[in-house]
Amino acid sequence: MTAEHHHPTKLAPIEARVAAIESVLVEKGILDLAALDQIVQNFEDNLGPMNGAKVVARAWSDPAYKERLLADGTAAIAELGFEGLQGEYMVVVENTPQVHNLVVCTLCSCYPWPTLGLPPRWYKSPAYRTRAVREPRKLLAEMGTVIPADVEIRVWDSSAEARYLVLPMRPDGTADMSEEQLAGIVTRDSMIGVQRL
Amino acid sequence: MHAHAIDTVRTVEKFGIPPIDRRTIPDVDGVHDLGGLDGFGPVEHKSTEPYFEEDWERRTFRLMVGLIATQGVPGGRFRHSIERMAPEQYLSSPYYERWLTGAATMAVESGFTTQDELERRAGGRFPLSRPDRGVLPDDLTPHTTPRYAVGDDVRVRQWHPPGHTRAPRYVQGRHGTVVRVDGAFSIDDIAAHGGGDIADPLYSVRFTSRELWGEAGADGEVMHVDLFERYLEDPQ
Numbered sequence: 001m002t003a004e005h006h007h008p009t010k011l012a013p014i015e016a017r018v019a020a021i022e023s024v025l026v027e028k029g030i031l032d033l034a035a036l037d038q039i040v041q042n043f044e045d046n047l048g049p050m051n052g053a054k055v056v057a058r059a060w061s062d063p064a065y066k067e068r069l070l071a072d073g074t075a076a077i078a079e080l081g082f083e084g085l086q087g088e089y090m091v092v093v094e095n096t097p098q099v100h101n102l103v104v105c106t107l108c109s110c111y112p113w114p115t116l117g118l119p120p121r122w123y124k125s126p127a128y129r130t131r132a133v134r135e136p137r138k139l140l141a142e143m144g145t146v147i148p149a150d151v152e153i154r155v156w157d158s159s160a161e162a163r164y165l166v167l168p169m170r171p172d173g174t175a176d177m178s179e180e181q182l183a184g185i186v187t188r189d190s191m192i193g194v195q196r197l
Numbered sequence: 198m199h200a201h202a203i204d205t206v207r208t209v210e211k212f213g214i215p216p217i218d219r220r221t222i223p224d225v226d227g228v229h230d231l232g233g234l235d236g237f238g239p240v241e242h243k244s245t246e247p248y249f250e251e252d253w254e255r256r257t258f259r260l261m262v263g264l265i266a267t268q269g270v271p272g273g274r275f276r277h278s279i280e281r282m283a284p285e286q287y288l289s290s291p292y293y294e295r296w297l298t299g300a301a302t303m304a305v306e307s308g309f310t311t312q313d314e315l316e317r318r319a320g321g322r323f324p325l326s327r328p329d330r331g332v333l334p335d336d337l338t339p340h341t342t343p344r345y346a347v348g349d350d351v352r353v354r355q356w357h358p359p360g361h362t363r364a365p366r367y368v369q370g371r372h373g374t375v376v377r378v379d380g381a382f383s384i385d386d387i388a389a390h391g392g393g394d395i396a397d398p399l400y401s402v403r404f405t406s407r408e409l410w411g412e413a414g415a416d417g418e419v420m421h422v423d424l425f426e427r428y429l430e431d432p433q
Contacts, residue, residue, distance in 0.1 A: 007312075012321030014294060018253045020318035021301045022260055024310040031263040040259050044248060089379070091401075106232030106365050108276055109292070118248045118258075124292050127237040133367065133420050134233045134410060143242055153418045157232065160363045160399055160423035161382050189244065 043118065049188035051082045052115035052165055055092075056191065057182035060170045070094055073165065077115060086163055087114035093156060094167045095196075100147050102140070102155045102193035103164040104132035110158035115165055116188060123192065133157060143194050166193040228284035232367040233410065254293040261300045270303065273389025277361035278302045281326035302326040331360020331390035334427075341381040343398035344426055349375045351402060351429045361389035364428040368420075371408050372432055376421065377401035384425045398426040 012020070025031040055077055059066040069076035073090035077083065090112060093101040105111065106129045111119035122128055131139045136153045140146070147153055156164045168190040174182060189195035249255035265275055278299035279287070287295060302325045304310055315323040345351055355370035363385050379401065383394035401421050406414035 008316055008320075008322045010321045012316065012319035012323055014297070015253045016319040016321065017301070017315070017323050018256050018260070018297055020315045020323065021297070021304060021310070022256060023318060024314065025260065025264065025304060028309050030267050030309065031260065033259070033263075036259045036263045039262060040255060091377075106367070107230060107363065108279070120243065120246055121292065122240050122242045125237075125240060126231055126234075126288065127240045129231040130234040130237050131240070134235075134413075135415070136418055137415060139240065142239060149417065151417070155418070155420045156401075157365065157420060157422045159365060160385070160425065161379065162401065162423050187244075194242070 043113070047113055048117035049115075049186075049191060050183070051080075051117075052112070052188070052191045053183040053186035054080055055082070055115060055165065056167060056186045057179045059092075059167055060174075060182055061179045066167075069167070077165075082114040084114050086110070087112050089161045089163065090115070090165060091156075091162045092165045092167050093154065095169045095193075097151070097169070099152050099154055100193065100196070101164075101166045102132060102136050102153060103158060103166060104129060104155060105158040106130075106133055107157075107159055110163060112163035112165055116191060120188070140194060145195050147196075166191050168197050171197045227280040228282075228287050229280045230366045232365045249293075253297075254291075257293040257297045257300070261296050264300050264303065268303075268307065271383070271385070271388040271394075273361045273363075273385030274303070275299065276385075277329065277331065277389045278326055280361065281329060283324070283327065286324060298324065298326055329360065329390065331358070331386075333387060333390055333392045337387065337392060337395055339381075339396040340398060340426060341396050343378050343381075343400070345375050345378070345398075345400060345429065347375055347378060350432045351375060351400075352432045353402070353424060353428055354430050358386065360386065362386045362428075364424060365422060367409060368402075368404055368422050368424070371404055373402040373404040373408070373422075375400050376403045379423070382425075384427060386425075386427070400424055400426070400429070402429070 022031065026033060055069065058080065059069050065076065069092050073092040077087065077090050095101055109119050109124040111123065133155055136155050137147055158164055168186065185197065187195055190197050249258065264270060279295045282295060282298055301315060301323065305312055305325060312323060312325055350372060352372050353364060353368045353370060357369065377400065379399040381396040382399050384397040387395045402424050404420045404422065406418040406420065409420060
């Protein structure tokens, strides 16, 4: 940057900034937009909490699978075909009557893409990232999830390689449900830990 | 914990004191390091939402995915391109605007374009992140044999590096217990600043709320943070 350089005073609109950098990288031959569109489309179509719900439903239905899932989350989740970016090292943490687990990324927005998809806006917000490690019980209560005082809250800050999936407790009254029906009652929020089923 | 000036503009208005220019402080932690800060209010939660609410968000995601894939950008370099944003810009930008700023910063630093060119094409100001001030450690020896085992007490080194790190400020200097040994991974602090993949053992370390937050903490709440061995030392 030279001393004579003057930046424009008016901020360019976000759409114009995106178009500017995109056009540069396309002209340089760095971005192949058609190929990238397929990748993004695949994320939109095939990644999401419906995948994590299948993992949870299998664990509720098959004790041997649950054992494998808790021992080696990556391998057990790959058994159901869910793997890839941001799912390379999966750790599954189990809720019990004594323990409630909660997942956050205080440094950025780490999240298990193959099983939950891309993270929701609130998960990436400063409010969630600041408070989940400081006052989780109060935060959960505010979000409508009251964790009894005698239940330990275990917060997992996804600060490095591991991506976490919460295995919620199977709700009462679901003994007759099929695995597919069970998958239908598992929510995204219950697998992050901000909700109890 | 510690006080950190974030909203320097408002501080000036309130107290009439000169703003702290974080750019002149050599060892300050990034504003992205949010764990435990106060004052951000309630979480605005939605049960469901589209991945991208506006087309520019999708285009930015696509752009960053392409840049990372074609350039082999290490995760730490990607994250640090965002962490280097001016604090006030970081906190006021929508999520994918941060990605856009990081992508454009890396493209300029790689010599693909210049800020002038981007501003000419965009027809206005195009802010980038600040320069990378990260430094590589003298010792680049890889380590694969873990020094600690499950159940060991450890202390997180308190050194607040100027570059990228995955040691959140809120655990630096604090005592915890190893609950999981993960094997060795490329440590982000080194890969982010061009030092290549240097293996380092990785652990999940448990901290009590009282250890982290003292009187403001709570019983029955524990926090786990994934920490590389280079971040840890024996308890004193």
